[in-house]
Amino acid sequence: MEINDLALPSAPAPLDPASLAALVVQVRGPVLVPGDDGYDAERSGFQLAHRHRPAVIVGAECADDVVAAVRFARAQGLPVAVQATGHGLSTATDGGLLLSTRRMAGVRVDAAAGTARAEAGAVWGQVIEAAAPHGLAPLNGSSPGVGVIGYTLGGGVGVLARTYGFAADQVRSADLVTADGRLRHLTADTDPELFRALLGGGHGLGVVTGMEFGLAPVARLYGGQLVFGGEQLDAALTAYLDWTATVPDELTSSLALIAYPDLPQLPESLRGRYLAHLRIAYTGSAAEGERLVAPLRAVGPRVSDDLHEMPYAESHTIHRDPSDPHAYDADNALLSGLDAAALRRVAALTGPAAPAMCVVQLNHLGGAMAGPGPSAGAVGHRDARYALRLLSPLPVPGAAPGGDAADAALATVRALHAEALAAVAPWRLGRSVNFLLGAHGDRPDADEVVRSVHDAGTHRRLAALRTGHDPENLFRFHPAAASAAPSTAPVPV
Known part of the structure; x- marks a missing residue:
């Protein structure tokens, strides 16, 4: 079954009032339909360019609410979308049932066992805060406002990734509501195939309602940013690529290229400038960290240099991701390698002269991510050395008249991303599901995008599992789930 076979009817059948009334009684959380107070707020998330438009929303407060909602959806023939924070929205539902899990936000740390348990709506900032007093840290990403579950299910490349691997590698157990409305407690022993x-x-x-995962014995970091601009920018790109071949696994880093608009609300040091941000997170000593970054500082004068020792609870200051919801589209490529000429080509295409603003991020992978990990999960393309991510802001739909203008802006952004990714085609292995942040379900190549997340064998195995556990394709909106039947086509690279 290809992705185009999965579209909802343009005019879905109305919900059965009696069944809807029964659902309201069965669940603790709110049940909302279009026109209800709170409907628009509940369906909105971090991604403002693409919003769910469900026929019904269940604001789950507990696992029993999730079970009741899934059983209702199956009985009504409604596909199910899941949203906690909305950071990872890739395919929005038009009709169907939206499970909003943000009320399920419990977090518990077992310091003696070195583990944490997070419910479906918990965010990483909560886990960091709970773990820090014990000298422990989760394998979180760069933003504390991102949801724990979605990030982990997609693999999870965080500030400790080269040292401790993907977040998915540390999962000990997960509670999963499957399409038949059963709540299952999964471990590597109870159901190894489904768990992995x-x-x-x-x-x-x-729908994962809760998850237990291991924590790392990390209380502090040496980290921050080195920022270059002007005459040092090209040299910084070359130096960074060369430097990544020399650093130990205890050092995780990324490069961001940002052409800042000339806007009065931006700091004077950023306004109208094209800058390269080198982000550093090192678990060793500050003295050794200073020695390791010396080749980068040798590039020349920096716009800023704030590398220092910090408590792990301040790790979000390394990347300084935006915390306010905004509209954007994105794409990415996992790469086996990269040379400076190709990276400079990407920079030229996406820099100040680009037809749309484009934030470029290059994550250095490898280290502990290259191995199978304790869970031996299904994270794709572990042999990738870099992840190249492209993100462009978009107009917020409805904020200004002119739907044609919004469509044109999206088309411009996607053409720009495709041209930039073509520059790295010789090294391209596939895509990371966690970095598919736009509405990829509406792309003409959407099935190709889905199949690029894993190698062909893993894709067929996952598709067969989904068909077996969800023959009606209830959970069709996650980007890696869009193709429910095994595909015999080659995986594009």
Whole structure:
């Protein structure tokens, strides 16, 4: 079954009032339909360019609410989308049932065992805060406002990734509601096939209501940013690529290229400038960190240099991701390598002269991510050395008249991303599901995008599992779940 076979009817059948009334009684959280107070707020998330338009929303407060909602959806023939924070929205539902899990935000740390348990709506900032007093840290990403579950199910490349691997590698157990409305407690022993498929296979196998995972013995970091601009920019790109071949696994880093608009609300140091941000997170000593970054500082004068020792609870200051919801589209490529000429080509295409603003991020992978990990999960393309991410802001739909203008802006952004990714085609292995942040379900090449997340064998295995556990394709909106039947086509690279 290709992705185009999965579209909802343009005029879905109305909900059965009696069944809807029964659902309201069964669940603790709110049940909302279009026109209800709170409907628009509940369906909105971090991604403002693409919003769910469900026929019904269930604001789940507990696992029993999720079970009731999935059973209702199956009985009514409604596909199910899941949203906690909305950071990873890739395919929006038009009709169907939206499970909003943000009320399920419990977090518990077992310091003696070195583990944490997070419910479906918890965010990483909560886990960091709970773990820090014990000298422990989760394998979180760069933003504390991102949801724990979705990030982990997609693999999870964080500030400790080269040292400790993907977040999915540390999962000990997961509670999963499958399409038949059953709540299952999964471990590597109880159901190894489904458990491992979940870790890197994403929400397409059901709804995770809670997860237990290991924590790392990290209380502090040496980190921050080196920022270059002007005459040092090209040299900084070359130096960074050369430098990544020399650093130990205890050092995780990324490069961001940002052409800042000339806007009065931006700091004077950023306004109208094209800058390269080198982000550093090192678990060793500050003295050794200073020695390791010396080749980068040798590039020349920096716009800023704030590398210092910090408590892990301040790790979000390394990347300084935006915390306010905004509209954007994105794409990415996992790469086996990269040379400076190709990176300079990407920079030239996406820099100040580009037809649309484009934030470029190059993550240095490898280290502990290259191995199978303790869970032996389904994270794709572990042999990738870099992840190249492209993100462009878009107009917020409805904020200004002219739907044609919004469509044109999206088309411009996608053409720009395609041209930039073509520059790295010789090294391209596939895509990371966690970095598919736009509405990829509406792309003409959407099935190709889905198949690029895993190698062909893993894709067929996951698709077969989804067909077996969800023959009606209830959970069709996660980007890695869109193709429910095994595909015999080659995986594009």
